[in-house]
Amino acid sequence: MERFVYRNPTELVFGRGSVDLLSEYLPRLGRKVLFVYGKGSIRKIGLYDRVLVAARTAGVELVEFPGIEPNPRVSTVRRAREEARRAGVEGILAVGGGSVIDAAKLIAVSHSYPGDPWEIVREPLRVTSALPLGVVLTHAATGSEMNANSVITNEETDEKLGWAHPLAYPLFSILDPHITRSAPRDQTVYGVVDMMAHVLEQYFHDARNTPIQDAWQVSLLKEILAAGRKVVENLDDLDARETLLLAGTLALNGTLSLGLRGDWGVHAIEHALSAVYDIPHGAGLSVVYPAWMRYVAPRKPERFRRLFLELFGTEDLEAGIRALEKAWRELGAPVRLWQLGIADEARFPYLAQKAVAKEGATTGRFAVLTAEDVEAIYRLAAMPLE
Amino acid sequence: MERFVYRNPTELVFGRGSVDLLSEYLPRLGRKVLFVYGKGSIRKIGLYDRVLVAARTAGVELVEFPGIEPNPRVSTVRRAREEARRAGVEGILAVGGGSVIDAAKLIAVSHSYPGDPWEIVREPLRVTSALPLGVVLTHAATGSEMNANSVITNEETDEKLGWAHPLAYPLFSILDPHITRSAPRDQTVYGVVDMMAHVLEQYFHDARNTPIQDAWQVSLLKEILAAGRKVVENLDDLDARETLLLAGTLALNGTLSLGLRGDWGVHAIEHALSAVYDIPHGAGLSVVYPAWMRYVAPRKPERFRRLFLELFGTEDLEAGIRALEKAWRELGAPVRLWQLGIADEARFPYLAQKAVAKEGATTGRFAVLTAEDVEAIYRLAAMPLE
Numbered sequence: 001m002e003r004f005v006y007r008n009p010t011e012l013v014f015g016r017g018s019v020d021l022l023s024e025y026l027p028r029l030g031r032k033v034l035f036v037y038g039k040g041s042i043r044k045i046g047l048y049d050r051v052l053v054a055a056r057t058a059g060v061e062l063v064e065f066p067g068i069e070p071n072p073r074v075s076t077v078r079r080a081r082e083e084a085r086r087a088g089v090e091g092i093l094a095v096g097g098g099s100v101i102d103a104a105k106l107i108a109v110s111h112s113y114p115g116d117p118w119e120i121v122r123e124p125l126r127v128t129s130a131l132p133l134g135v136v137l138t139h140a141a142t143g144s145e146m147n148a149n150s151v152i153t154n155e156e157t158d159e160k161l162g163w164a165h166p167l168a169y170p171l172f173s174i175l176d177p178h179i180t181r182s183a184p185r186d187q188t189v190y191g192v193v194d195m196m197a198h199v200l201e202q203y204f205h206d207a208r209n210t211p212i213q214d215a216w217q218v219s220l221l222k223e224i225l226a227a228g229r230k231v232v233e234n235l236d237d238l239d240a241r242e243t244l245l246l247a248g249t250l251a252l253n254g255t256l257s258l259g260l261r262g263d264w265g266v267h268a269i270e271h272a273l274s275a276v277y278d279i280p281h282g283a284g285l286s287v288v289y290p291a292w293m294r295y296v297a298p299r300k301p302e303r304f305r306r307l308f309l310e311l312f313g314t315e316d317l318e319a320g321i322r323a324l325e326k327a328w329r330e331l332g333a334p335v336r337l338w339q340l341g342i343a344d345e346a347r348f349p350y351l352a353q354k355a356v357a358k359e360g361a362t363t364g365r366f367a368v369l370t371a372e373d374v375e376a377i378y379r380l381a382a383m384p385l386e
Numbered sequence: 387m388e389r390f391v392y393r394n395p396t397e398l399v400f401g402r403g404s405v406d407l408l409s410e411y412l413p414r415l416g417r418k419v420l421f422v423y424g425k426g427s428i429r430k431i432g433l434y435d436r437v438l439v440a441a442r443t444a445g446v447e448l449v450e451f452p453g454i455e456p457n458p459r460v461s462t463v464r465r466a467r468e469e470a471r472r473a474g475v476e477g478i479l480a481v482g483g484g485s486v487i488d489a490a491k492l493i494a495v496s497h498s499y500p501g502d503p504w505e506i507v508r509e510p511l512r513v514t515s516a517l518p519l520g521v522v523l524t525h526a527a528t529g530s531e532m533n534a535n536s537v538i539t540n541e542e543t544d545e546k547l548g549w550a551h552p553l554a555y556p557l558f559s560i561l562d563p564h565i566t567r568s569a570p571r572d573q574t575v576y577g578v579v580d581m582m583a584h585v586l587e588q589y590f591h592d593a594r595n596t597p598i599q600d601a602w603q604v605s606l607l608k609e610i611l612a613a614g615r616k617v618v619e620n621l622d623d624l625d626a627r628e629t630l631l632l633a634g635t636l637a638l639n640g641t642l643s644l645g646l647r648g649d650w651g652v653h654a655i656e657h658a659l660s661a662v663y664d665i666p667h668g669a670g671l672s673v674v675y676p677a678w679m680r681y682v683a684p685r686k687p688e689r690f691r692r693l694f695l696e697l698f699g700t701e702d703l704e705a706g707i708r709a710l711e712k713a714w715r716e717l718g719a720p721v722r723l724w725q726l727g728i729a730d731e732a733r734f735p736y737l738a739q740k741a742v743a744k745e746g747a748t749t750g751r752f753a754v755l756t757a758e759d760v761e762a763i764y765r766l767a768a769m770p771l772e
Contacts (some may be wrong), residue, residue, distance in 0.1 A: 001628055003401025008394065014645065015389030209625040211612070212633060215605035223597045239595040242387055246644065247598060255641060258632065259400065 001259030002207055008254055010146045011172040014246065016238070019047070019136060019176040023054040028171060029134050030090025035062040036080060036104045038096045039069070042138060045182040051095055051136070063087040068096065071153045071160065071274055071281070072103035074118045080107045081117060084131075091132040094170075097187075098142025098194075098281075101135055102150035105168040108133045121152050121163045130167040136174045139183050140245040141191030141282065143198060143252025145173035153275050160275030161358055162267070175249065177242035185235060189332045190282025192228035192244065196221055197285040198251040201267060204296075204303060204366040207260035217256050218310045220247060225311070225327060232331050265364025266292045269374055272354035276347070279340050286333035287340060291381035293321045296367040303366075337381045348378040387645030388593055394640055396532045397558040400632065402624070405433070405522060405562040409440040414557060415520050416476025421448040422466060422490045424482045425455070428524060431568040437481055437522070449473040454482065457539045457546065457660055457667070458489035460504045466493045467503060470517075477518040480556075483573075484528025484580075484667075487521055488536035491554040494519045507538050507549045516553040522560045525569050526631040527577030527668065529584060529638025531559035539661050546661030547744055548653070561635065563628035571621060575718045576668025578614035578630065582607055583671040584637040587653060590682075590689060590752040593646035603642050604696045606633060611697070611713060618717050651750025652678045655760055658740035662733070665726050672719035673726060677767035679707045682753040689752075723767045734764040 013021055026033065035051065042048045055062045065080045084092070084107060094104035109130040110117040120126050137145045144150065148168040153160040183191070203217045224247045230240035250256070269292065270284040297304040297317040308320025325335045334340055352374035356363045363369050369377070399407055412419065421437065428434045441448045451466045470478070470493060480490035495516040496503040506512050523531045530536065534554040539546040569577070589603045610633045616626035636642070655678065656670040683690040683703040694706025711721045720726055738760035742749045749755050755763070 001401060001632070003404055005397060005399050007397035011391060011393035012644075013391050015387060018389055209628055211609045211629055212606060212636065215609060216602050219601035219605055220598060223601060226597070242595060243597055246387070250598065250641075255636075258398075 001209055002261065004259050006254055006258055007166075008146065008169065010169045012146055012249065013172060013174045016176065016178055016242070018174050019050060019179060022051065022136060022174060023057040025134060025172050025174065026054055026058040026060045026093070028091075029060070029093060029132050031059070032061045032063065032087065032089045033091045033093050034065055034080070034084045034087070034089040034107065036065045036068060036092060036094045036096075036100055036107065038067070038100050040066065041182075042095055045138075045179065047095065047136070047138065047179060051093070062093070063089055068100045068103045070099050071278055072099045074106075074121065074152050074154045077103055077106045077110070077117045077152065081110055084111055089131070091134065093134045093136070095136040095138065097137070097139030098144045101137070101142070101144040101170070102152060104133055104135075105144070105150040106152055107131075109165060109167055118152075118154055121154075121161050124163045124165040127165045127167055132171045133168075134172050135170045136179075137245075138179055139187060139191055140180050140241070140248040141194040143195065143248050145170060145175065146249045146253040149252070151271065158275050158354060159357070160271040162271070175245050177238055177245050180241050180245055181236055181238060185232065185332065186280070188231055188235065189228070190280045191248065192224060192231070192282075192331060193286040193328060193333050194282040195244070195248040195251040196224050197266060197282075197289060199224070199256060200289065201264050202257045202260070202262035203307060204263040205257075205260040206366055210260050213256055213258060213260060218307065220251060220256070221311060223247060224251070228331055261365055263364050263366040265367060265369055268358070268363040269355045269377060272351045273342070275354065276351060277340070277342055279342075283334055283340060286328045286335055287337055287381050288377065290321050290325050290335055291377045292367075293324070294318075294380050295373065295377050297321065300367065336383065336385060337378070343382070345379070345382060348375045351378060387595055388647065390645050392640055392644055393552075394532065394555065396555045398532055398635065399558060399560045402562065402564055402628070404560050405436060405565060408437065408522060408560060409443040411520060411558050411560065412440055412444040412446045412479065414477075415446070415479060415518050417445070418447045418449065418473065418475045419477045419479050420451055420466070420470045420473070420475040420493065422451045422454060422478060422480045422482075422486055422493065424452070424486050426452065427568075428481055431524075431565065433481065433522070433524065433565060437479070448479070449475055454486045454489045456485050457664055458485045460492075460507065460538050460540050463489050463492045463496070463503045463538065467496055470497055475517070477520065479520045479522070481522040481524065483523070483525030484530045487523070487528070487530040487556070488538060490519055490521075491530070491536040492538055493517075495551060495553055504538075504540055507540075507547050510549045510551040513551045513553055518557045519554075520558050521556045522565075523631075524565055525573060525577055526566050526627070526634040527580040529581065529634050531556060531561065532635045532639040535638070537657065544661050544740060545743070546657040548657070561631050563624055563631050566627050566631055567622055567624060571618065571718065572666070574617055574621065575614070576666045577634065578610060578617070578668075578717060579672040579714060579719050580668040581630070581634045581637040582610050583652060583668075583675060585610070585642060586675065587650050588643045588646070588648035589693060590649040591643075591646040592752055596646050599642055599644060599646060604693065606637060606642070607697060609633060610637070614717055647751055649750050649752040651753060651755055654744070654749040655741045655763060658737045659728070661740065662737060663726070663728055665728075669720050669726055672714045672721055673723055673767050674763065676707050676711050676721055677763045678753075679710070680704075680766050681759065681763050683707065686753065722769065722771060723764070729768070731765070731768060734761050737764060
């Protein structure tokens with residue numbers, strides 16, 4: 001293990017019916033709170049009304065800021081920050097999935113920052129204070145509800161970058177499996193892929209002596225896949241929804257990377273894609289991961305063999321990759337770029353430059369990849385399916 | 387899963403050489419700090435001197451309170467609290483194992499409490515404030531370094547009771563495997579048994595739909611046993627020490643009981659023993675657990691079969707219990723009361739009453755046991771070994 005410091009102060013409020021507790025938690029955010037949400041799906045499931053009722057019960061005034069888009073944009077954060085400042089809110093309530101939470105984190109930490117929010121994305125150490133942030137999660141996927149990470153897109157520069165700061169942990173996050181049951185099929189599947197990808201990014205590491213972390217990573221992957229298979233059979237399967245909801249949080253709350261540093265190259269390669277094409281992050285991941293594996297596994301096979309043996313009963317690299325593709329295809333996720341309508345191979349060099357831009361000239365850690373490597377991975381992701 | 391709220395604010399500082407960071411962390415406890423430790427083993431390994439140097443570097447004044455005993459006593463806590471009040475300290479530094487930390491927690495939360503500290507042990511909700519508590523852990527076992535639990539003995543009443551309060555979480559805990567390497571063989575083995583017992587107490591639950599928790603519990607048990615076997619081969623095995631150090635923390639920092647409530651009857655049955663006989667907690671656990679299993683497994687076999695299959699490749703109840711006994715005996719732990727010099731069967735009814743006293747008339751949750759049940763378990767723990 002490598003030396004580490006770990007502290008996760010988020011209060012997790014989990015379980016069937018837990019959204020009823022919102023009125024008890026809301027006052028922790030202040031008397032006037034910016035209520036941030038997405039494109040209105042929370043209205044369809046009645047959650048919007050429940051939030052208003054909770055605020056009335058709690059005596060908390062809400063200032064609404066709807067319209068956070070998937071792959072949330074820094075321009076939206078700018079507008080939200082203006083609204084928060086104008087209204088004089090004391091805290092932020094994010095009701096939605098990872099995109100809404102990620103945007104809310106940047107609103108919270110940039111509230112009293114004098115410069116542009118994008119400066120924080122590029123240099124998170126600029127953060128010195130944050131408004132308190134509460135979350136009601138509607139979708140199991142990103143883990144943003146119990147970590148300090150956020151991913152923001154700059155549509156002017158075609159950049160999609162992750163950033164993190166200790167002040168970006170939510171104060172509380174309410175996770176109710178009843179609510180995630182309303183997530184539609186494709187979004188549910190992309191959530192499953194996303195959380196599996198988070199575990200995989202941590203599984204591919206070079207740290208020594210990590211037997212507990214390795215075992216927990218592999219068993220979490222197994223349980224996510226098992227619950228994912230159940231939920232695509234029956235989107236109303238509350239047990240499977242509940243398992244996925246906890247899994248998404250545990251996949252990225254820091255537990256699985258105690259004492260190790262994961263790869264995260266696949267995320268960079270995917271972010272370059274979804275910054276330009278505005279595809280769902282999970283769909284991009286299920287396309288990029290097999291291609292990344294085909295490129296990396298022959299060069300560094302040991303951890304791949306172990307993973308595939310545990311998950312699919314094979315140590316053969318190509319057989320393992322195909323088994324993962326098969327599992328994701330059976331869930332309904334794409335595994336090639338052309339399934340997402342991306343066929344313009346001439347743009348691969350541009351995308352590859354984007355993927356390696358933040359780190360300098362490479363991305364990834366377990367597999368350190370240059371722009372040329374990333375281009376080769378995009379080409380592998382464009383292959384025909386046999 | 388059952389509905390739950392989870393928040394663990396302790397900052398974990400983990401890894402080889404991490405004790406060097408003490409001078410950076412000490413000022414968080416204040417300018418004048420009560421330095422609590424045990425019987426002086428920290429002097430032998432040079433840790434005492436390192437603490438003094440760190441305090442000098444940090445400009446923090448230490449007020450020493452040595453002599454915390456294993457199975458720490460409320461009378462000792464009373465004296466420490468007097469000393470803390472007299473000296474006007476602003477925080478507590480605990481350097482030691484679970485006993486030192488548990489005592490320090492009660493000192494911290496009772497500092498401004500007007501009544502006797504034992505009242506808090508009996509009714510933890512009396513706590514309204516606490517001094518900040520920092521920890522340097524010397525021994526992998528109890529998990530007290532990253533939870534809000536404490537166990538205190540009242541020698542006047544032969545009681546040994548656990549209590550917990552959210553204000554009892556350490557502010558920070560420094561875990562350096564180099565330091566745990568000095569733990570002697572028997573203490574090391576009892577630590578291994580203790581952390582396995584913590585996982586088992588959580589494994590034996592009645593909650594539905596807990597596939598992730600179950601998988602993580604079982605794999606943690608496997609990894610603790612594997613590292614335990616290595617460390618008794620070579621007490622200097624730094625990798626095994628490091629694994630056990632993280633395992634002890636993860637075994638009882640709340641992760642494994644998200645959404646479920648464990649049994650904890652074996653702990654109550656053992657606490658009655660070690661309150662009266664002053665035996666090491668881990669040695670008591672390795673004696674009580676097989677007896678508890680022999681009593682409970684035939685009545686409620688399903689989770690036992692699954693456990694034994696995963697750990698020892700058998701679904702036979704008696705074969706599984708014997709395999710666990712064999713594993714613990716090979717580590718060097720006792721599995722019968724007479725191995726601890728306890729042969730007075732006439733005291734079993736008295737002990738059994740102690741075991742069920744706190745909860746009312748029963749102990750345990752997965753297996754609800756009356757005093758008569760507990761007596762029968764003590765008798766099973768007194769059986770000859772074939």
